[in-house]
Amino acid sequence: MSDQRVPPGARPTEQGSPGSFEGARGGCDAQTLPELAGLLRQLRRREARQQGETQLTYRQLAAKTGWSRGIIGEYFAGNILPPPERFDVLIRLLGATPAEQGALATARDRVEEGRRRPNRDHAATGRTGVGPARARGGGQRAGTTSTRLPVPRQLPPALPGFIGRVAQLAQLDAECVNPAPHEDGGPGPVTIMTLSGTAGVGKTTLAVYWAHRVADRFPDGQLYVDLRGFDSTGTEMTAVEAVRGFLEALEVPPERIPTHLTAQVGLYRSLLANRRMLVLLDNARDIDHVRPLLVGSPTCLVLVTSRNRLAGLVAAEGARPIGVGLLSAAESWQLLARRLGAQRLTVEPKAVDEIIERCARLPLALAVLAARGAANPAFSLAALAAELREAPRPLDSFDGGDASTDVQAVFSWSYRNLTPAAARLFRLFGCHPGPDIGVAAAASLAGLPRAQVPRLLAELAHAHLVTEHAPGRFGAHDLLRAYAAEQAERLEPAESRRAAIRRGLDHYLHTAHAAALLLQPGRDPVTLAAAGPGVVPEEITDHGQALAWFTVEYPVLLAAVAYARRTGFDGHAWQLAWTLVDFLQRRGRWPDLVLAQEAALAGARRVGDRLGQANAHRDLARVLYRLGRVDEAARNYRQALVIFESLGDHTGQARTHRAFGAMLDGLGRYAEALDHGERALALYQAAGHLAGEASARNAVGWAHAQLGQYGPALAHCGEALALLRPTGDRHGEANTWDSLGFIHAQLGEHREAIRCYGRALRLYRRISDRYDEADTLSRLGVSRHAAGDPAGAVRTWRRALGILDDLGHPDSERVRDLLTRAESPDAGAGR
Numbered sequence: 001m002s003d004q005r006v007p008p009g010a011r012p013t014e015q016g017s018p019g020s021f022e023g024a025r026g027g028c029d030a031q032t033l034p035e036l037a038g039l040l041r042q043l044r045r046r047e048a049r050q051q052g053e054t055q056l057t058y059r060q061l062a063a064k065t066g067w068s069r070g071i072i073g074e075y076f077a078g079n080i081l082p083p084p085e086r087f088d089v090l091i092r093l094l095g096a097t098p099a100e101q102g103a104l105a106t107a108r109d110r111v112e113e114g115r116r117r118p119n120r121d122h123a124a125t126g127r128t129g130v131g132p133a134r135a136r137g138g139g140q141r142a143g144t145t146s147t148r149l150p151v152p153r154q155l156p157p158a159l160p161g162f163i164g165r166v167a168q169l170a171q172l173d174a175e176c177v178n179p180a181p182h183e184d185g186g187p188g189p190v191t192i193m194t195l196s197g198t199a200g201v202g203k204t205t206l207a208v209y210w211a212h213r214v215a216d217r218f219p220d221g222q223l224y225v226d227l228r229g230f231d232s233t234g235t236e237m238t239a240v241e242a243v244r245g246f247l248e249a250l251e252v253p254p255e256r257i258p259t260h261l262t263a264q265v266g267l268y269r270s271l272l273a274n275r276r277m278l279v280l281l282d283n284a285r286d287i288d289h290v291r292p293l294l295v296g297s298p299t300c301l302v303l304v305t306s307r308n309r310l311a312g313l314v315a316a317e318g319a320r321p322i323g324v325g326l327l328s329a330a331e332s333w334q335l336l337a338r339r340l341g342a343q344r345l346t347v348e349p350k351a352v353d354e355i356i357e358r359c360a361r362l363p364l365a366l367a368v369l370a371a372r373g374a375a376n377p378a379f380s381l382a383a384l385a386a387e388l389r390e391a392p393r394p395l396d397s398f399d400g401g402d403a404s405t406d407v408q409a410v411f412s413w414s415y416r417n418l419t420p421a422a423a424r425l426f427r428l429f430g431c432h433p434g435p436d437i438g439v440a441a442a443a444s445l446a447g448l449p450r451a452q453v454p455r456l457l458a459e460l461a462h463a464h465l466v467t468e469h470a471p472g473r474f475g476a477h478d479l480l481r482a483y484a485a486e487q488a489e490r491l492e493p494a495e496s497r498r499a500a501i502r503r504g505l506d507h508y509l510h511t512a513h514a515a516a517l518l519l520q521p522g523r524d525p526v527t528l529a530a531a532g533p534g535v536v537p538e539e540i541t542d543h544g545q546a547l548a549w550f551t552v553e554y555p556v557l558l559a560a561v562a563y564a565r566r567t568g569f570d571g572h573a574w575q576l577a578w579t580l581v582d583f584l585q586r587r588g589r590w591p592d593l594v595l596a597q598e599a600a601l602a603g604a605r606r607v608g609d610r611l612g613q614a615n616a617h618r619d620l621a622r623v624l625y626r627l628g629r630v631d632e633a634a635r636n637y638r639q640a641l642v643i644f645e646s647l648g649d650h651t652g653q654a655r656t657h658r659a660f661g662a663m664l665d666g667l668g669r670y671a672e673a674l675d676h677g678e679r680a681l682a683l684y685q686a687a688g689h690l691a692g693e694a695s696a697r698n699a700v701g702w703a704h705a706q707l708g709q710y711g712p713a714l715a716h717c718g719e720a721l722a723l724l725r726p727t728g729d730r731h732g733e734a735n736t737w738d739s740l741g742f743i744h745a746q747l748g749e750h751r752e753a754i755r756c757y758g759r760a761l762r763l764y765r766r767i768s769d770r771y772d773e774a775d776t777l778s779r780l781g782v783s784r785h786a787a788g789d790p791a792g793a794v795r796t797w798r799r800a801l802g803i804l805d806d807l808g809h810p811d812s813e814r815v816r817d818l819l820t821r822a823e824s825p826d827a828g829a830g831r
Contacts (some may be wrong), residue, residue: 042090071217193303199411227281236289239293242293308745326477413481561577588771590627610646614652637660736762771807
């Protein structure tokens with residue numbers, strides 16, 4: 001070729017040299033895909049030499065074409081035949097001359113035609129059961145000399161403006177890097193993948209979008225079938241129908257299709273053998289629904305979507321499972337923006353946030369709401385949000401006009417496939433406060449032996465009606481919970497629903513009460529009514545178990561307080577709130593504690609429970625003070641004292657005086673704090689309450705120390721320690737060691753103060769009391785600084801500040817001021 005470019009120093013007559021190209025002499029006689037790929041690699045080497053480089057990288061080619069590096073690698077490896085338009089672009093980028101381009105294009109067409117031709121043995125014996133078929137654009141039917149197989153393109157249209165699902169798309173891409181067999185003896189290719197998730201979560205949309213995105217990796221075609229495993233009419237597609245549909249797509253003449261399913265499956269798999277095809281099986285019910293449609297060839301990929309997990313397909317067939325969950329808040333915004341316009345959302349961001357929350361980030365619900373908004377552009381988003389908020393039934397707002405877009409109907413298709421026992425348990429989730437539930441609580445809710453419940457929960461999780469987001473913890477999004485409540489109201493008698501609510505509340509109350517007394521042994525127990533039949537509280541035997549249980553369950557307990565109040569179980573409301581006091585205080589969750597105690601107080605008032613009112617007033621006062629609402633706190637303390645006195649409850653009075661005194665101490669009113677401490681001490685002593693007496697003595701000692709009376713302070717705190725040791729009250733011990741540390745610091749005995757603070761900190765950490773740990777750390781820092789260790793003081797204050805900032809506590813400013821002054825150049829701290 002006169003116009004052939006030969007790199008300097010190359011010897012065209014030597015085949016295989018870096019600068020040579022076999023096709024340059026007009027001999028592009030590649031017959032197979034690997035041979036054609038070899039020519040592409042030669043072109044790539046030659047072009048790199050022409051550019052003065054050692055290699056032309058996939059990254060460089062990807063930047064020039066916009067194709068993925070993975071697909072470019074497939075082309076050069078000979079795993080995928082590039083489509084004609086891509087092949088032309090590629091060889092031009094690789095420096096092929098016009099003559100070479102023509103020869104190579106002819107070679108590519110020859111390879112494609114050869115790949116379309118059926119196996120010679122099959123053609124000779126007729127074992128495929130299929131005669132000649134049409135090529136892409138048509139072709140001849142049986143009885144002609146053409147032997148091309150069709151290239152089905154059955155994928156439904158992809159959703160325009162698809163958003164999100166980055167993680168799932170990455171998983172799908174990673175598993176579909178190379179659907180050809182491995183030649184290095186490594187693991188075989190992934191040939192089956194599953195997408196599973198709850199109803200309305202967008203599995204089909206994701207599957208179809210991805211299938212279109214990777215269609216060029218499967219040049220022999222894409223097959224698609226909706227198996228209707230959860231169809232509203234109950235008319236799911238049978239395996240016989242699906243296989244026959246695929247054989248017709250592959251243009252097998254009717255007279256050649258076998259009668260029996262087994263033979264049809266054999267023919268279907270024979271036709272796909274060694275072909276590079278994608279098979280999308282949508283809406284499968286279970287593994288038996290898809291097994292006849294699986295392909296034996298490692299060059300094909302089967303993608304299955306289902307509301308069920310299809311665990312058997314994973315275990316028996318090596319399928320790779322990919323879960324499809326709810327959209328993130330950001331993805332939900334993007335979805336609404338695509339449907340309604342970004343400008344419309346920007347104008348009303350709060351309304352958008354509420355819409356997303358009430359749609360539970362479920363794609364189907366968001367799409368239905370967006371369709372309503374798009375059809376009524378004059379409606380404000382605030383008005384749409386109000387419709388959702390005020391709907392008598394949450395699901396009434398999500399009817400898209402047909403069964404496939406009616407959220408309630410879509411949920412029903414999964415629900416009706418449950419066994420009766422699992423369906424009942426799902427309904428009773430509508431009698432649970434949420435947000436999630438453990439196995440023991442589910443057993444109490446349903447009044448079932450605990451051993452029966454894991455199997456039922458597994459069935460619900462398999463159907464994606466609940467999600468096991470942590471081992472043994474099951475939850476569902478708000479719309480599914482609303483659907484469960486509607487089913488319970490429709491199918492469960494009122495007395496049955498009320499009994500289930502009572503069992504659930506009893507379970508949490510009796511378990512939480514026992515755990516609260518283990519967290520704070522000095523507390524006086526509340527007299528509880530006996531748990532109802534079928535309730536089995538969890539067994540919690542030590543402080544560590546109690547702390548772990550509260551850490552997991554406190555969101556449920558907070559919801560249970562409000563739920564008990566809403567459903568008329570007011571006694572449960574204030575008693576549940578009582579159990580939460582110590583745990584929430586130690587975590588610094590003041591706003592949560594206020595809401596719980598306000599609900600408790602309202603419930604106790606409604607049923608005229610005076611003891612409940614007194615406890616709620618006192619515990620509400622403690623948290624109001626933490627939030628800086630001092631006058632309200634003092635008012636509640638006084639109301640609590642009046643009620644306890646009217647009831648003749650000396651220990652209730654004493655505990656309230658103790659808490660009231662702590663607030664006054666924090667306000668710098670030390671004489672008043674001492675007075676309340678001494679009243680508490682006298683009441684506890686009169687009642688013979690040793691743990692209470694120890695707590696009161698510590699309070700009295702602390703107040704004396706604040707007044708500069710260190711002798712009485714040491715005496716009272718020493719007596720408090722002696723009383724506390726046999727009680728196991730670690731919190732009381734920690735408080736007393738902290739008091740002793742402060743007293744020694746005031747006496748100038750900083751080494752002894754540091755030792756006492758260290759004892760207090762170890763105990764606070766054991767019981768996870770983060771606020772008191774930070775409070776002691778701030779005082780420890782002062783003693784370290786005074787003892788000549790400014791660097792140690794700075795480290796200590798930083799630890800305290802980290803905790804207080806995490807809690808959002810206003811004391812953080814005081815500690816930050818200590819740090820600022822210690823780290824200033826004038827202070828010389830840490831230098």
